[in-house]
Amino acid sequence: MTTIESTAIKPDKTALPVSAAASPTMAALRQFARSPAGVVGAVVLLFLMLATLFGPSIYGVDPLDIAGAPFTPPDADTWLGTDYLGRDILAGLLQGGRATLTVGGVAAIITIVIGVTIGSLAGFFGGPIDTALTKITEFFQILPPLLFAMVLVTLFGQTLTTVTIAIGVVSWPSAARLTRAEFLRLRNLDFVKASRAAGAGNGHLILLVVLPNALPPIIVSATLAIGVAILFEGGLSFLGLGDPNTMSWGLMLGQNRNYVLNAWWTVAFPGAAIFIAVLAISLIGDGVNDAINPRLRKRG
């Protein structure tokens, strides 16, 4: 009895923010705003998103058009120079950022949806279902993700959709394991038992009782998954498996890599863009972690 009491009170406070305070979201945001890294990351990412959203129409140059002589260094006309076909690098960065950030976001969503579904079912039900799902997860986990993604893209064609789905499909096992661990921890706690005793069905328990309490680490992991997906897209494009009809940062990097000795600007700017975007997202991940990690919250 005593053990139940002691475990019941603690997680209720920490892992149930929905019912803990009057406006837990506001509290988390306030906490996030107190983390300098997170704020810097958010500002940078916001800037990148605005630039890629409105930049192309303001700048008005088609990134796939020949804008000048090949390998023009940065100058007054083409601010960041041109690539091996004479295409404008700045136009490519602005337009390509859309694709890159979209791929990152969508792939992360796919990762989390698959991972959370499998992980929560495995963790909640346990027994043979857990065993089966864990085996499937392990099967995907032992495949080298980049090679697996390359196979998928090779099989189903080099389009942005395939690339996005491939990244999502190869990245979910870690999310699944994380979710499963959270569910294993939470499923026998008193508040879950209480809900079950009150007559809640499995669906209700998973979605409305356990999952909200398992979310904090999943959210952090989702944020980081975006960065990983962006790097993945860059890696695939670098290996020549990007979508040649859609400009993206990875594609620019991959297509120009042979010319790095002749024209540094063709590689340096897209590379820097990827670096900054991934760094910003990692910083946000840190900030989110600070904001929803109860231990840090107490300290703050």
Add this chain to the structure above:
Amino acid sequence: MSSIWSRRPRSLKASLLACALGLALVATAIAPSVKPALAADGGTLVIASTQVPRHFNGAVQSGLATAMPSTQIFASPLRYDDNWNPQPYLAKSWAVAPDGLSVTLKLVDNALFHDGKPVTSEDVAFSIMTIKANHPFQSMLAAVDKVNTPDPLTAIIRLKHPHPALLLAMSPALMPILPKHVYGDGQDIKAHPANLKPVGSGPYRLTEYKQGEYYTLEKFDKFFITGKPKLDKIVVKLVSDSNAAVVSLERGDVNVLPFVSNTRDIERIEKMPNVTITDKGFAGVGPINWLAFNTKKKPLDDVRVRQAIAFAANREFITGKLMGGKAKTATSPIAPGSLLLEPGVEMYKLDLAKSAKLLDDAGYPKAADGTRMSLTIDYIPGDEEQQRNVAEYLRSQLKRVGINLEVRAAPDFPTWAQRVSNWDFDLTMDNVFNWGDPVIGVNRTYLSSNIRKGIIWSNTQQYSNPKVDELLAAGAQETSPEKRKALYSEFQKIVVNDVPIYFINGAPYRNAFSKGLGGLPTSIWGMMSPLDELYWEVPPKT
């Protein structure tokens, strides 16, 4: 892709090899200081090549990778100078009968195979019939009926009809003379164990082959031309990364870099003070980079649409800007550098207005969004500058006349080959070799009898013009050089007007040599001919 994963371990091995070679070079550099008079002879040559041979038997395998070693190991009846003139090699003389139906070869009497047995007319007969039956270039020896061997040093090639391309087909790269007593043992010649342990009569014999890493050729002491070859040893390092090969060349770890085709590599090599680079040695191969159309698929079945695309594509921009001025423009099915090239064909100079009018006339007016049609373009993966970049350039360029071009990337060569050979394409970039004579390397692309589904580098355009078929058939048998040239001139004009293919450029191949080497191979076959005259004027310092 594999190159990226394998680069690290390979470069380690390569540097170990380079160390070993360095020691060998020290040893050879000391020797001449004792006897300065012999400074020109001996020594080791290191070649780096990205072309990995499947095996060394050029009788059953085409391509640069096999041809380079095969021409060192095997001698052939004839060889060629740098102006398309045949020279004696295993045949000390040759005579074409007046009716053109037989060619008599008189062989040298002192030629030995590497196993010490003499080269006889039996071997020549065996080799010719083996090549006819097994070589990928089916048209090359199709006219050969049989080979008579009245005595051990005389071979008479009997033809079904006159076949002027035969003399060129006797080049080292195309007609290696195999020892019958080795390859004629009844085993399948394409999978013969001796393809990897070849026995020939050429200036060098293969002494070592480490699959995919390097192979070593050593001087054959009993080579039938006295005083040749001059080098003691040739080591060919197989590299996956052309950048690394260029750096090795600059450092002097590598003495010869053949088949360089990338503009940036060429520009870097041109700036090296210790290296000579030449575009000579590729007239025989005659590589053309081109844009091919699927002429049976709407809307490309309309010649006006194809012409419109030709007028919108800007060949001068591609060679001048994209390829940095290193590539020659190609304007007809015959490669630049060939004696048969017809300069008076339609050039399709950039003319967007004319292009737009042709599309209007063909019934493809601009839609409200400015587009007339949507097409796809494929390209051979791997050679970015010659293939991918041009495809991407064409996408930008054709948009100007309202053609929406989608680039279809292929992850690997088989994927591309499967699409194109099964006619599942609209437009594709391609790179095809002339191989010296139209009968050997040109006919296959245009003959309507060679529209063969599933076979790459057949007439995948499905181009069919009875007049062209007639001209090619006549040209293959015409023994008068002037009349032959006239036939092929007409052929070129018709094909260029019909645009089954828009010819873009001769692939900018170069061979690079360390300074200090003499007797450079500048013949029409370049590095695909015996390197028996190559020598060190100034042996390399180590």
